[in-house]
Amino acid sequence: MSAPSDSQRPPSQSYGAASSPQRIRPVADMEKIVSLCKRRGFIFQSSEIYGGLNGAWDYGPLGVELKRNLKNYWWRVMVHERDDVVGMDGSILTHPAVLKASGHVEGFSDPMIDCRSCKAHLRLDQLIEKKGVKQCPNCGGKDLTEARPFNLMFETHVGAAADESSIAYLRPETAQSIFVQFKNILEVSRKKLPFGIAQVGKAFRNEINPRNFTFRSREFEQMELEYFCRAEEGMKSLDYWLEERLKFYENIGILRDKLHARKVPDEERAFYSKGTYDIEYDFPFGRQELEGVAYRTDYDLQQHMKASGKSLEYFDEETKQRFVPHVVEPSAGVDRTVLALICEAYSEDEAPDEKGKMEKRVVLRFHPRIAPIKCAVFPLLKNKEQLVAKAKEIVDLLGPHMFVFYDESGTIGRRYRRQDEIGTPFGVTVDFETLGEKDAALGETVTLRERDSMKQERVAINDLPGILRSRIS
């Protein structure tokens, strides 16, 4: 059953705007995004009431839904929909031997410089250069120290004694626990090469200058896959995963022309990598990395084998050969992707209010798959018991299938606007026709409104779960 668009519908059946929106401002700006994120409960500064903890962020009721939808979709396509990948969930506290073997204790550092004028600690690449002279970006000071390495790992102590013997680290990437558990997982999963181990979880880096909202944080989450293969398959696998990962971003609503696959040049690449791509996105603050796809050869497994003295070899039953597998690693940031999703979704357009006067409309045009709330349910009037009861019945009907929000306060137009601003793709309105009061044939039907086009259709309540599930999956 379908109904005409807003502009064609008689007023009694159509709620909110009376014509399609005009898109006037598709490009996001960071100030508006940060403010919307706070105002509507996506992202707050951590420890805000105590002045904030730099580089740490708390996700509010909508932010946590968005983040979960992203991580669940990643897990779905990277693990559940494949028969060559299994998952794991490693500990955050990491034995120092692991990070010594991987090279992090020695070399996981950024070059740091101090400004003697304003005392700022700066990453070398943050200095500005004027007329060939390096300057502090904060105060313009030219009195700078030499660059020195600053290790980005957070060190802590395990147990009561706080000495050398009790040092542990908060993991700087999830990857290392995958390498360290390679043998156990190989044995229990009985996978044959090529196969992958996936993990989603927190990582910590004591960044010298966290910045650009959540883009560079000290505590963040990664979604990493280590895909093990034979040496001769490495380069092909790198190209395969680059394409898969680009498709992933398109499937969550990031336009292909805002994504860029940058081939990392030899001089920038880790010495053990035979090929690396950065997948970059055009953020409002510039083109920046979302994910790295790296062919890490057999470096990590070899390092852990040498340091632990334990074999991390693979035995090929057919050829009866034993060897250390190579690995290709697509490594994505959850927080950076969430930020990209919000930037990509943010738009402003003009739409008519209830009286037909054009007003500004802020819309987060999230792909329904990742939108925090999938459907809002509104009784046309909150003081009509039957409308309210029917709307609550619909909430109960949809609840097991998706995250639904019930709202009865304010005019229907205002309620739509509130949902548009947080990116809810569908709105269901229960009206007198639903109750069969005007036309018995329309009894048990509702208005289903789509966020971007604002088009409305009339659908049977019983069809709602199926229709919505097919549009959000």
Ligand code: GAP
């Ligand atoms: N295991 C490989 C690895 O960790 P990386 O390029 O250092 O590689 C992978 O990190 C991804 O993790 C990045 O592309 C980014 O999305 C995310 N990431 C890294 N550092 C981050 C930070 N300080 N804040 C937020 N996300 C970060």
